[in-house]
Amino acid sequence: MLQKLPTVGALSLALLCGPLPALGDTPLGLPPVPIPADNPQTPAKIELGDRLFNDVRFSADGKVSCATCHDPSKAFTDNKPVSEGFKGLRGTRNAPTVINAAYMETQFWDGREPSLEAQSLQPPINPVEGGLENHDPILKTIRNDPQYVQAFREVFQVSPDEITMDHVAKAIASFERTRIAGNSPFDRWYFGGEEDAMTEAQIRGFQVFVGQGRCVSCHQVEQTQALFTDNRFHNIGVGFKNIQGRVAGIAEQFLQAKAEGADVDKTVLTDPDASELGRFAVSEDMTDVAAFKTPTLRNIELTAPYMHDGSQETLEDMVEFYNNGGRVNPDDPVSPFLSGGIRPLDLSDQQKEDLIAFLKALTSPSVAAATKSAANNAQ
Amino acid sequence: MSMKRRDFLKTGGALLAAGSLPLSLVEVAFGKESPQNFTFAFISDSHITHIKGNEFVRNWDMGLKRAIAEANLMTPRPDFIIYGGDIAQLGTKEEIDHGLELMGALRGKVHYVMGEHDYYVDLGDYWRKQLGPDYYSFDHKGVHFVVLNSIVTYDEWTHQDWDSPMARMKEMARLDNPNGSPFMVGPTQREWLRKDLEKVDRDTPIVVLSHSPLQKIYKGWNFWTDDAEEVQALLKPFNKVTVLYGHVHQIQYNQIGNISFHAVMATAWPWPYPSTYSQEASHLPKLTVEMNRADPFFERDATGWQFINMDSGNIDVHYTLPDNSNRVVAFNEDKGHPEDTKYQAEGNQIPPQEHY
Numbered sequence: 225m226l227q228k229l230p231t232v233g234a235l236s237l238a239l240l241c242g243p244l245p246a247l248g249d250t251p252l253g254l255p256p257v258p259i260p261a262d263n264p265q266t267p268a269k270i271e272l273g274d275r276l277f278n279d280v281r282f283s284a285d286g287k288v289s290c291a292t293c294h295d296p297s298k299a300f301t302d303n304k305p306v307s308e309g310f311k312g313l314r315g316t317r318n319a320p321t322v323i324n325a326a327y328m329e330t331q332f333w334d335g336r337e338p339s340l341e342a343q344s345l346q347p348p349i350n351p352v353e354g355g356l357e358n359h360d361p362i363l364k365t366i367r368n369d370p371q372y373v374q375a376f377r378e379v380f381q382v383s384p385d386e387i388t389m390d391h392v393a394k395a396i397a398s399f400e401r402t403r404i405a406g407n408s409p410f411d412r413w414y415f416g417g418e419e420d421a422m423t424e425a426q427i428r429g430f431q432v433f434v435g436q437g438r439c440v441s442c443h444q445v446e447q448t449q450a451l452f453t454d455n456r457f458h459n460i461g462v463g464f465k466n467i468q469g470r471v472a473g474i475a476e477q478f479l480q481a482k483a484e485g486a487d488v489d490k491t492v493l494t495d496p497d498a499s500e501l502g503r504f505a506v507s508e509d510m511t512d513v514a515a516f517k518t519p520t521l522r523n524i525e526l527t528a529p530y531m532h533d534g535s536q537e538t539l540e541d542m543v544e545f546y547n548n549g550g551r552v553n554p555d556d557p558v559s560p561f562l563s564g565g566i567r568p569l570d571l572s573d574q575q576k577e578d579l580i581a582f583l584k585a586l587t588s589p590s591v592a593a594a595t596k597s598a599a600n601n602a603q
Numbered sequence: 604m605s606m607k608r609r610d611f612l613k614t615g616g617a618l619l620a621a622g623s624l625p626l627s628l629v630e631v632a633f634g635k636e637s638p639q640n641f642t643f644a645f646i647s648d649s650h651i652t653h654i655k656g657n658e659f660v661r662n663w664d665m666g667l668k669r670a671i672a673e674a675n676l677m678t679p680r681p682d683f684i685i686y687g688g689d690i691a692q693l694g695t696k697e698e699i700d701h702g703l704e705l706m707g708a709l710r711g712k713v714h715y716v717m718g719e720h721d722y723y724v725d726l727g728d729y730w731r732k733q734l735g736p737d738y739y740s741f742d743h744k745g746v747h748f749v750v751l752n753s754i755v756t757y758d759e760w761t762h763q764d765w766d767s768p769m770a771r772m773k774e775m776a777r778l779d780n781p782n783g784s785p786f787m788v789g790p791t792q793r794e795w796l797r798k799d800l801e802k803v804d805r806d807t808p809i810v811v812l813s814h815s816p817l818q819k820i821y822k823g824w825n826f827w828t829d830d831a832e833e834v835q836a837l838l839k840p841f842n843k844v845t846v847l848y849g850h851v852h853q854i855q856y857n858q859i860g861n862i863s864f865h866a867v868m869a870t871a872w873p874w875p876y877p878s879t880y881s882q883e884a885s886h887l888p889k890l891t892v893e894m895n896r897a898d899p900f901f902e903r904d905a906t907g908w909q910f911i912n913m914d915s916g917n918i919d920v921h922y923t924l925p926d927n928s929n930r931v932v933a934f935n936e937d938k939g940h941p942e943d944t945k946y947q948a949e950g951n952q953i954p955p956q957e958h959y
Contacts, residue, residue: 441900472675479678510673511925560672562665564903564926
């Protein structure tokens, strides 16, 4: 276990993201962040959460923190198809961005946890992420770190012995609730009334988005805000080829294992077949087979690759996939479990280009700046 | 749902949700295979539609494929599957063949019911050639199942001077058609049914599988069986009777005397409820809680299929509804009729879609 304090992450983060937004400050295009009654935001708690988020000591090899896969300099994701954790082991899922995750009604691609607090407890003890057997080493590290002891005392009024994972989760979630970003060119155009905030191509692309592209049905835009998600789960055809013809066997095997006590979080991240069951693994509802949560589209230009398995490398690939009705190639087989909302779109090349231009109008300046300065620092 | 089952579910956790897999539900509940408890699946109204050559309407194909893929997930396997009629849209050889080819992917034995879309082009010849008789009975684990062809009509209508068999088919395929004719079971089958039931003990649970409702709900759309009362009278002597019917493409349920009625979903498209069409009186059962309006973005919304638990002679129907909230309509022993386990109470219904 490393004894050295992880100063690099926390300090450079402040440089990259600029000052944390003031509490209660809501960017254009977003609603107020929902704050649970039992976990109010305080500056000290947010700061503590920031440090915990970046602490690599909470992993079996002392190298993996939350920020490993949710890197502040990469729009809080890792730009890898699927994430790499402890010992470079790979999971099955693409790291969703933490930015605006505070608005999600459930967490993880399959919604298996209901809150940021509950979500944060899983990765450290997943064999392909943090690699710890249980949470004990985390608490031990915290209780032996004078800075943490003081911070937990200040934030939660607890003695070292009274610190629990519940406190850790609350602090991390509090920090994550400050990672929100709106005010994109689209927000300024649509909600702010700035007519030239988007280019002609982007404006045409928005028409494709709400019209022939049918994107808005799941990636919702409302009267006063746009989360670009419906918080529902849909089978859009991703990953079908891998389990084609084997779904019933995989489902039966998974349910059997789950009934015998297998952990869903560990199973779906370590078993590529089980991963493709999507929401079904959580709900056991037949209509949820291979259905995954609708992710936000905010900052999508910075969060490649795409889909739950990172299988679409570029926005062009992604648009083509939808245009083919949930297929990589137009003649690929169609999943019988495919959502009724997915069908061939018959978009022209111009419409596809415009749609992609529009998606690039969803980048928040704060996120773009953090990403750019990280790239500059790396040179 | 029997008290025994409900007690078990209370101790075993939440009520089994529709659509979740009935993992050994009945077996676990009763500790051993009780003779009158088993599960079967019910798929209906796929309306496979031929365009030309080997092209078929994608949406209807997808509906049937989905129901089959989901039904194949059931573990343990259902004892058998019922197909509730209208596998074809215009009863052609191409449509029936394509529908049966898709059904070939389904694991398990299927019992087929005749629908009017399967029948009125050749009066069921090709369907019967592929699938056998269109009315018959069978026994399973102490339950007597009766399959009726309840979509025949008056001979004068059927055998009038048509331009072509397809002209007759297309008349019967329409709703609100003044040139249509009401469905019935007819005297031949009623006599067969009387004789068939003579051999059956009064305590034996009866399940009647029919395409039309065996009730008089709404004549304009043939949610109707002209000799419903006569058929019901033949079923009256038995203690527990359940009628399962397709055709209406929506959730309906009712209780008339000793008979519980349940409609099943279509895999193809939903029909509106007769209450939306107020030119004429409809008699949708007061018991029925209507489904929430479908979201047109999702082709599969308000379509689906169902698995059915036969429990001590009564059934609970688990409606599996993609892109919507699944529903369970179960027999309530205290009240003596079926009811929705979640939405029956007033004020519990799902509000209509609000976003587009």
